[in-house]
Amino acid sequence: MSKQRESYFYKQLVPFLIGAYPNIQVQKAELLGKCALGYFNVLLTIDRLIDQKEKLNEDVAQLFGAIQLHEQVIRQLCELIGNQSSTGGLTFWSNFEVLKKKYVQTILFEKQISVAQKHLSEQNFEELAYGKSAICCAIVHGLQALCKEDAELSKIETILKHIHIAFQYLDDISDFKKDIEENQWTYPQVLLNDYLERNALEVHDINIRHKYLFLSGIAQKMVQKSVFHYEKAADLAQNIGLFDLQNYLLKERANALFYQNEINYLIEKTQLKSKKSQIFQTNNSLKDTIKNGLKYLTNNAKEGFWTDFMTSAGRGKTWISSYIGVQLAEHNLVPELLKTVLSDLSKTGSYNDSVMQDADSTTFLIGLHQAINGNIPGSLIDSWLKFQLPDGSWATYHNEAELRQALDLETDISVQGWLSGHGCVSAAAALVLSNIPNLSNQYDKTINQLVDLVQNNSLNAYWWTSDVYVQVFTLLAFCKTDCVPPTIKTKLLESIIALQNPDGFWRNPSDGEASPFYTALGLKAMVAYQAKNHRIKIENTIRWLQNHQTTDGSWKTSRILRIPATDVLHPTLVKHWRNSSFGVNALSDDHNRVFTTSTVVNALADYQKFIQQ
Structure with missing residues (x-):
């Protein structure tokens, strides 16, 4: 009370x-x-x-x-x-x-x-x-x-x-x-x-x-x-x-x-976390590191899907499974498992089966459909495009009445924070749009809006504790087009690399500790653009990730997801964030480690592909 x-x-x-x-x-x-x-x-x-x-x-x-x-x-x-x-x-x-x-x-x-x-x-x-x-x-x-x-x-x-x-x-x-x-x-x-x-x-x-x-x-x-x-x-x-x-x-x-x-x-959540390995397994080859990560992900695909994070909305399912599926499908990893996963997910993108549709969940669900069979249901596309605003940005939710009813909020409590466009949501949408040719207009509008954010130094994460998330997804989307000037891409990459520790990792700003999740994203950015110019930094990152895989094949996690109150437009103005899985203005961790582990496996596979070329 x-x-x-x-x-x-x-x-x-x-x-x-x-x-x-x-x-x-x-x-x-x-x-x-x-x-x-x-x-x-x-x-x-x-x-x-x-x-x-x-x-x-x-x-x-x-x-x-x-x-x-x-x-x-x-x-x-x-x-x-x-x-x-x-x-x-x-x-x-x-x-x-x-x-x-x-x-x-x-x-x-x-x-x-x-x-x-x-x-x-x-x-x-x-x-x-x-x-x-x-x-x-x-x-x-x-x-x-x-x-x-x-x-x-x-x-x-x-x-x-x-x-x-x-x-x-x-x-x-x-x-x-x-x-x-x-x-x-x-x-x-x-x-x-x-x-x-x-x-x-x-x-x-x-x-x-x-x-x-x-x-x-x-x-x-x-x-x-x-x-x-x-x-x-x-x-x-x-x-x-x-x-x-x-x-x-x-x-x-x-x-x-x-x-x-x-x-x-x-x-x-507590019981699940207690079963995770806390011991690092060093000196593995790159191939074995990826193999062990895949084994962990396969073993944790309970009932044909993945769950992670724990919020007031329950366990993340469709969003988590779709995100992981996209990471693995990019390198054609465990394709049969991914078909099973896709067949079990909801037909509309949502955090899980009990809550309303949101942009990110739909984005990655569409990305998974595209990656596995190239056939995206038209109704899913139509519902997804409703999250794009006239300026090209993407909002997490678009139906105010439905959102208020779902959260049981009175009219005097603003929900504008969740209805506004945010860079991290737009960047993920842009990356998925880049693989759908018949949505080139929507892709161009999103890219142009992200370019404006970069040029105005206002490309900030809303749902994530570090801007690395939005910076990396934006750069990956930029790399899919020649319309973005190289100077913009370089500026973005330099801002990402500026946050790298000399030992090769990126920190989670919420606790100041090294973060495998943000480190994997940083690796993806360096491999995706001008990789040959950053070999030493890339190798340091690879070494750090290999040395920080635990004996069960996973990577340790931290509170990387933040959930601002519905009236918060700028998370940097929130004076206090609670370390809690529930409520708002709270920081949550991917306790099951599958979200982070899939990101690391994907980044390592990016590097493996790069050195084989």
Whole structure:
């Protein structure tokens, strides 16, 4: 449960509940909602200052600000509901006092538990979760006072109880590492300690404890508990006719189930990565290096296709299989396997079978059709060309309504970043277009647009952590035509080589480490254009790649794919990228190593072909 979602819930709470109070004045209800938000902010500020008591002197201004806001809220409530001498006010303020005491007692009890690191039962945890949200119930009593009629008070309070317990289960998972760092004792920490003790494991590293939270099954069980409470709350909301609240809760239930699915993917990814070789096998010949890489790829073509990367959309399938297929088909490697792969892929290009079509997946699917049999379905071509914009560039998506529906995004969240043309998408499309004669007009428009980007020094990657990706694919596309001046090609190659380390490799900017993926792309560029002028650099790269193949035939991977938020037009402006397989503004790795390994095998085969000529 993100803080943004909780904030949205509290802002919408009065509109969610107002259906139970048909005679209430809307203007008064809205003012009550504003008072509630102000009071919540006071409590959040004070609670934060208590947690950071060692910095209290630095936060005096915040404390006084909270006091002033508190005084303002109380005055507004008195004007709205009346004071303790009035009939309606007396009941409200009496109930408000009870709720405040419950909240304070809960907070103090939570602090005591945290300091002593006492054992927490599930019942203790849920009582704490509800007690911390006690003040929220004051809204119900406020609405009751304004309505001056009996409403289903106990049912509404029960709904709020279930909601806040659901919130807390998810919060404690998402804040697990942060809570440990800030010495906050939480229920999942208790459960994890019990698990580690039962299994005679001694783990002190926070990052490893965080992994065990998921590998132990604790996180999944807590998400299931959250789903249970969302369902209970939704059923009660439906029962008393609060349908907007019911819809919100069903949506949050779906989000929790989606999160549970991500956890399952994360566990699968972790288990898969643990089986990969970490040992380098040096001194192999070029022929054996390629052979071992092909063996790894063949062994990992599960069920006749490849998967790699793990994102909120699941495992990459059509995109991955098509990309790998194009790499291998270029040198007529494992042709029978590639026919099997193509026959199993979707008829429309998409990341996998469960998501909408995108440009890159379609680009490489078309490239695979062209490479294997030279016959591309007309409907696939027609759908692909919709991703090309009037200026010749290519966008990842083109249908805004479909994209919003797929991502469940409101209209106030921009999706322009994913609908705009980007060099890395255009470069891949240009390379595939170069092999399709009857699409020469589209190829020329794309090439011209890429030339403009090179000349304006604005050829940048959007979906990749290094510009090497877009630079290399652009150069490869340029090499297929005489229309691009040699000076442009040379300029592009020089910008690629400028990033090469003297030992022959290229780094991944996201972690500063040597990257086999970007190194293979750099090798392709040098072999493709003016290769004879760069023999020493090429040989250094070949040597580095041969010495960094692992014993299972693969090459190690890193977080090379980045997923900007839908409103991000320029990824360089994103201040923080998360190392995560899920969500946006995140960096993901090709954990199965097939994406990187196929790129390296292809580059080595390029070099092998070059030296044989």
